[in-house]
Amino acid sequence: MKKTLIRIFSVFLFVTGIMAFQEAIVRAESDIDKPLAYVVEINGIISPSTYDLIERNLHNAEKAHADIVVLQMQTPGGLYESTQQIIQGILQSPVPVATFVSPPGSRAASAGTYILYGSHIAAMAPSTNIGAATPINMLDENRRKSDDPEAAKQAAQPQTTLEKKIINDAAAYIRGLAVRYDRNGEWAEKAVRDADSINADEALAKKAIEVIANDVPDLLNKIDGRTVKMANDKTMKLRTKGAKIVDIKPDWRTALLDVIANPNIAFLLMSLGTYGLIYECVHPGAIAPGVIGAICLLLGLFAMNVLPINYAGLSLMVLGIALMAGEAFAPSFGALGIGGAVSFAVGATMLIDSSDPSYAIDPWMIAGVTLASVAFLSVLLAVAIRAQRRPTVTGIEEIKAAVAEVIDWSQGQGQVRVTGEIWMARAASADFIINTGDKVKVVDIDGLKLIVKPHTA
Numbered sequence: 001m002k003k004t005l006i007r008i009f010s011v012f013l014f015v016t017g018i019m020a021f022q023e024a025i026v027r028a029e030s031d032i033d034k035p036l037a038y039v040v041e042i043n044g045i046i047s048p049s050t051y052d053l054i055e056r057n058l059h060n061a062e063k064a065h066a067d068i069v070v071l072q073m074q075t076p077g078g079l080y081e082s083t084q085q086i087i088q089g090i091l092q093s094p095v096p097v098a099t100f101v102s103p104p105g106s107r108a109a110s111a112g113t114y115i116l117y118g119s120h121i122a123a124m125a126p127s128t129n130i131g132a133a134t135p136i137n138m139l140d141e142n143r144r145k146s147d148d149p150e151a152a153k154q155a156a157q158p159q160t161t162l163e164k165k166i167i168n169d170a171a172a173y174i175r176g177l178a179v180r181y182d183r184n185g186e187w188a189e190k191a192v193r194d195a196d197s198i199n200a201d202e203a204l205a206k207k208a209i210e211v212i213a214n215d216v217p218d219l220l221n222k223i224d225g226r227t228v229k230m231a232n233d234k235t236m237k238l239r240t241k242g243a244k245i246v247d248i249k250p251d252w253r254t255a256l257l258d259v260i261a262n263p264n265i266a267f268l269l270m271s272l273g274t275y276g277l278i279y280e281c282v283h284p285g286a287i288a289p290g291v292i293g294a295i296c297l298l299l300g301l302f303a304m305n306v307l308p309i310n311y312a313g314l315s316l317m318v319l320g321i322a323l324m325a326g327e328a329f330a331p332s333f334g335a336l337g338i339g340g341a342v343s344f345a346v347g348a349t350m351l352i353d354s355s356d357p358s359y360a361i362d363p364w365m366i367a368g369v370t371l372a373s374v375a376f377l378s379v380l381l382a383v384a385i386r387a388q389r390r391p392t393v394t395g396i397e398e399i400k401a402a403v404a405e406v407i408d409w410s411q412g413q414g415q416v417r418v419t420g421e422i423w424m425a426r427a428a429s430a431d432f433i434i435n436t437g438d439k440v441k442v443v444d445i446d447g448l449k450l451i452v453k454p455h456t457a
Contacts, residue, residue: 034242034243034244035067035068035220035239035240035241035242035243035244036064036065036066036067036243036244036246037066037067037068037069037070037216037220037240037243037244037245037246038057038060038061038064038066038068038069038070038095038246038248039069039070039072039216039245039246039247039248040053040054040057040069040070040071040072040248041072041247041248041249041250042054042071042072042073042074042075043073043074043075043250044075045075045076045077045078045079046075046077046078046079046082046083046086046111046112046115047078047079047082047257047258047261048079048082048257048261048303048306048307049250049254049255049257049258049261049306050078050082050086050254051082051085051086051089051306052253052254052257052306053248053250053251053253053254054071054086054089054090055085055086055089057069057248058089058090058093058095058097061095062093062094062095064246066095066246067095067096067238067239067240067243068095068096068097068098068121068220068223068238068240068243069093069095069096069097069098070097070098070099070100070216070219070220071097071098071099071100071115071119072100072102072216073099073100073101073102073106073108073112073115073116074101074102074103074106074107074108074112074128075107075108075109075110075111075112076107076109076110076112077109077110077111077112077132078110078111078112079111079359080111080135080170081308081354081359082111083111083114083115084114084173086115086118087114087115087118087177090115090118090119090120091118091231092231093231094230094231096120096121096228096230096236096238097119097120097121098119098120098121098122098123098219098223099112099115099116099118099119099121099122099123100123100124100125100213100216100219101116101123101124101125101128101129101130101200102123102124102125102128102213102215102216102219103125103215104125104126104127104128105127105128106125106128107128107129107130108124108128108129108130109129109130109131109132109133109197110132110133110134110135111133112130113130113131113132113133113174113188113191114133114173114174114177116130116209117174117177117178117181117183117188117208118177119181120181120228120229120230121210121211121223121226121228121238122181122183122208122209122210122211123209123210123211123212123213123219123223124200124203124204124209124211124212124213125200125212125213125214125215126200126201126212126214127199127200128199128200129197129198129199129200130191130197130198130203130208130209131191131195131196131197131198132191132195132196132197133170133174133188133191133192133195134167134170134191134192134193134194134195135166135167135170135192167192167193170192171189171192171193174188174189174191174192175188175189180229181229182207183207183208183209184206184207184208187206187208188208200212210223210226211223216245217245220240220241220242220243220245221240221241221242223238223240224238224239224240224241225237225238225239225241226238256299256302257302257303257306260299260300260302260303261303261306261307262303263307263351263352263359263360263361264361264362264365265303266300266303266304266307267300267348267351267361267365267366267369268300268365268369269296269297269299269300269303270296270297270300270301270304271300271369271372271373272292272293272296272297273293273294273295273296273297273298273299273300274293274297274321275289275293275373275376275377276289276290276291276292276293276294276296276297277289277290277293277294277297278293278321278325278377279293280293307352307359308352308353308354308359309351309352309353310350310351310352310353312347312350313346313347313348313349313350313351313352313353314347314351315347316343316344316346316347316350317343317344317347317348317351318347319340319343319347320339320340320341320342320343320344320345320347320373321340321344321373321377322340323336323337323339323340323343324336324337324340324341324344324373324374324377325340325377326340337374337377340373340374340377341370341371341373341374344370344373345366345367345370348361348366348369348370349361349363349366399418399419399423399442399445399450402418402419402441402442403418403439403440403441403442403455404416404417404418404423404425404439404440404441404442404450404452405417405418405437405438405439405440406425406434406435406436406437406438406439406440407422407436408436409434409435409436409438412426412427412430412432412434413425413426413427414434414436416440416450416452418442418450423448423449423450424448424449424450425440425442425449425450425451425452426446426449426450426451426452427451427452427453428443428444428451428452428453429453432453432454433454434452434454438454438455439454439455440452440453440454440455441453441454441455
């Protein structure tokens with residue numbers, strides 16, 4: 001009876017295992033057959049860190065052979081330069097991109113509207129809005145902050161020739177995106193010139209978007225089968241219904257870039273890092289300046305990787321640092337130091353290659369770091385170098401250079417008093433005549449015995 005039960009139980013386990021294995025195979029085949037959707041969460045101001053997040057995941061989606069990338073967006077706007085970089089990445093992406101203003105209650109204002117218009121699919125959730133796409137961060141900051149209501153009302157309206165050029169360029173840019181995807185170019189231009197905003201229902205009615213969806217799965221089901229225009233005027237039919245969703249949220253790298261990708265902070269990190277390494281080279285063994293300097297420099301370079309850098313400006317900064325450091329090694333009555341300070345300040349002003357004032361390094365930051373650089377590289381560094389070159393005046397080296405008094409001497413050796421201590425000593429040569437009470441000069445040390453010779457004043 002017992003053997004029979006064991007056999008029945010063994011057969012049951014075998015059959016169960018076979019069924020589980022078959023089910024696993026079916027599920028694996030089902031997952032392989034399923035479309036794949038990357039959903040990237042964009043929440044907050046459009047910045048270099050946003051561009052980095054989107055660009056990385058567009059590449060990841062391409063490697064994973066994803067069928068679509070969804071940018072689930074809610075943003076008040078952001079930097080015009082970063083917006084253009086994001087749109088360029090979307091236009092060149094082999095994976096279709098759908099920008100989805102979601103969840104309900106969100107908005108994609110200013111920069112968000114440009115990205116929406118630059119995507120292969122433009123979608124919104126109910127109770128969301130888009131628009132207000134005037135690039136006000138590039139207009140007169142003083143007028144926008146004015147207490148005069150009339151001045152504030154006219155803040156977004158171009159007044160100078162430069163402002164008109166900026167607005168016309170932005171309007172032409174978004175109209176071009178509208179033409180590419182057969183969307184409402186007139187309203188898009190109105191959003192730029194008049195800061196107009198519309199809700200989801202109005203956007204669909206005006207053909208500013210293609211779809212209104214409640215959530216991401218609903219969006220994927222609704223856009224399935226649509227044909228979109230890709231790079232090089234190629235077309236692609238979307239396969240998104242029931243797609244497997246991979247949620248991508250901002251990671252530590254994005255959080256770090258949010259902090260350090262500010263041009264002022266990146267500039268400060270690079271400056272501190274350079275000075276820390278220079279000090280470590282001049283004063284080896286300090287350790288802390290070298291470690292902190294290396295970390296700051298790497299963080300600064302990491303931030304500069306996503307900022308538009310003018311390499312002529314960077315070269316001038318490096319030249320300025322070299323000239324100011326040269327003042328410490330080869331004093332030139334200020335010529336190298338002043339020339340280095342001027343080169344450094346001009347280079348810092350040119351460092352960020354952008355017409356957007358939001359990218360500019362604060363002039364007060366440049367002035368402060370330049371003065372600190374002069375003080376550190378031309379003054380403190382010179383003091384450190386002179387101190388390093390000064391003869392050692394303590395320990396064994398001090399005794400070697402000291403003059404001693406003979407307190408007892410016989411047959412070429414005896415005792416001497418030096419720096420308040422009594423040492424055994426011997427003459428450096430048998431020909432030296434040394435007597436008690438004489439002054440002798442220490443020329444070397446042999447173990448615990450000094451080697452001396454007569455001291456001549």
